[in-house]
Structures are given as structure tokens and as C-alpha cells.
Amino acid sequence: MVNINMLKGKIVERGMNVTKLASEIGIDRSSLYRKINENGKTITIEEAENIKNILQLTADEATSIFFAE
Secondary structure, eight states: OOOHHHHHHHHHHTTOOHHHHHHHHTSOHHHHHHHHHTTTTTOOHHHHHHHHHHTTOOHHHHHHHHTOO
């Protein structure tokens, strides 16, 4: 399960919003909102990698976000 609160926090920390992040990773804003509202269940590995790179997450941060228990 994805740690949505931590992901949202990192988006804000980096001065972004979901709309801008969606644009940067190449998906529709509504698609990213839906993925977030579904606790990240449908975020693909490619999308997670793109999010990691765009938000400049460390490996530990990415692991904490995308592989939360």
C-alpha cells in the first residue's frame, strides 16, 4: 500500500501540486487524483519511478512511500 499522506507531503514540500505532478509524469490530472484516492493501488512501477525522480525522492523516501505496510 502507498503512504498517501507522505506522498502528498512530499508534493507540497517540493512546491508542486497534483495537477503539475500529473502533467510532469504524463498522465491526466483526474487519473492521478483517482490513483491517490484509491490509496495508490493502481500506481504503476513506471509512474512511481517518475514520481520519485520528479520529486527528487531518496531511495529511503521512495521505499517509505511506495512500499508502506
